[in-house]
Each structure stands twice: as structure tokens, then as C-alpha cells.
Amino acid sequence: MPYWLMKSEPDELSIHDLQRLEQTRWDGVRNYQARNFLRSMQPDDLFFFYHSSCPEPGIAGIARIVSASYPDPTALEPDSHYFDAKASAAKNPWSAVDVAFVEAFKRAIxxxxxxxxxxxxxLPLVQKGSRLSVMPVSAEEWAAILALR
DNA sequence: GCCAACGTTGGC
DNA sequence: GCCAACGTTGGC
Known part of the structure; x- marks a missing residue:
């Protein structure tokens, strides 16, 4: 079963927000490479929840994919920060998945x-200049990161 | 707030 | 198809 890592600004959605919500939609991805990874996700895949653009960026916990990908509705909402004027209901290039809380680390890595x-x-996350917000994590990388908890 | 690195846009 | 200009990401 594949593992993943996804970035979120904690001001937008933190692991603790997800803990409270239990489940939510992961939307707003506007990069084709990241979108393609979203599209290859399957229910029950696990991912590391990464906090970006914050005082201490790092991996804050674990969550689970609960749906296959589907068209991202925020691309069609004019008031959304993620609105895409070139998207339509018939032709929406962007994808979202539903995710559920699994675990918040006591201390983010x-x-x-x-x-x-x-x-x-x-891992693209640690590579200089990489801005990829959704990426695969190998089983070996997953284990290595878990060992740092 | 700065800025390096990247992806996208659009003129040619 | 090239590539300069621009906007964005995201660490520091």
C-alpha cells in the first residue's frame, strides 16, 4: 500500500484541526504533478501531514485517505481562493480527496x-528548491520517519 | 520581509 | 518551440 506526504499551512488546516473535524476534504492543489499523485491515491492509503509556512515546519502527524480522487469543487467556486476561471463542471482539471485523522505527534518532526x-x-521534501506539495513516500522512508517520533 | 527556486504564461 | 517575465512557494 502506497504512502504519501502532503503539505498544509497550519493556518489553513493543521493536524489539530483535522483531529477536531475527524474528516475533511483535501482541496486546492493547483500543480499538475501533485494532482497526478492525488489521482493515484486509494482509500486506506496513509500520509504524513506536513506543516508548511509556519514557525517550525515539519511533519505533525498521520492521516488516511478515505476516498478516491474526484473533481475539486473549489475550482468552480468564484469566491474560493482556489477558483480557476478556466475550469468548468464539464472540464475540471483539478482533483481533491477526502482524508481522515489518524494521529497527531506529540512533537512535530x-x-x-x-x-x-x-x-x-x-524525498522531494528535503531537496533544495522542491516545492512539491503532494509526494509519494517509500516504505523505507515511512519507517525511517516513524522512527524519529 | 527577503529571496532562491520553481511553474506558468504569453509574445514572438 | 523558445524563453523572458511574472507570480507563487516556502524556508529562513
Whole structure:
């Protein structure tokens, strides 16, 4: 079963928000490579929930995919921050998935620590200049990160 | 707030 | 199809 990592600004949605909500829609992805990964997700896949653009960026917990991908409705909502004028109901290029809370780490694993792990050198998250917000995580990487909890 | 790196747009 | 300009991401 594939593993993933997805980034979220905690001001928008944090792992603690998800804990409270139990389940929510992961939308607003507007990058084709990231979207393609969303489209290959399956229910019950697990992912690391990463906090970005915040005082201490890092992996804050684990969540689970609960739906196959479907057209992202925010692309069609004019008032949405994620509105895309070129999208239509008939032709919506963007995808969303539903996700559920699994676990919040007592302490987020800081990006700075992840960068020191030789087992994670291939992970786009730690590569200089990488901005990919949805990425696959190998079983070995998953285990290496879990060991840092 | 700065800025490096990236993806996208659009003129040619 | 090239590539300069622009907007965005996201760490620091």
C-alpha cells in the first residue's frame, strides 16, 4: 500500500484541526504533478501531514485517505481562493480527496531534522528548491520517519 | 520581509 | 518551440 506526504499551512488546516473535524476534504492543489499523485491515491492509503509556512515546519502527524480522487469543487467556486476561471463542471482539471485523522505527534518532526537523515535524501521534501506539495513516500522512508517520533 | 527556486504564461 | 517575465512557494 502506497504512502504519501502532503503539505498544509497550519493556518489553513493543521493536524489539530483535522483531529477536531475527524474528516475533511483535501482541496486546492493547483500543480499538475501533485494532482497526478492525488489521482493515484486509494482509500486506506496513509500520509504524513506536513506543516508548511509556519514557525517550525515539519511533519505533525498521520492521516488516511478515505476516498478516491474526484473533481475539486473549489475550482468552480468564484469566491474560493482556489477558483480557476478556466475550469468548468464539464472540464475540471483539478482533483481533491477526502482524508481522515489518524494521529497527531506529540512533537512535530522538524524539517531541519528530516534533512539530516541519509535515508530521506531522495524525498522531494528535503531537496533544495522542491516545492512539491503532494509526494509519494517509500516504505523505507515511512519507517525511517516513524522512527524519529 | 527577503529571496532562491520553481511553474506558468504569453509574445514572438 | 523558445524563453523572458511574472507570480507563487516556502524556508529562513
Amino acid at each position: 522538524p524539517l531541519a531534522q528530516l534533512k539530516t537523515q541519509s535515508a530521506l535524501m531522495e
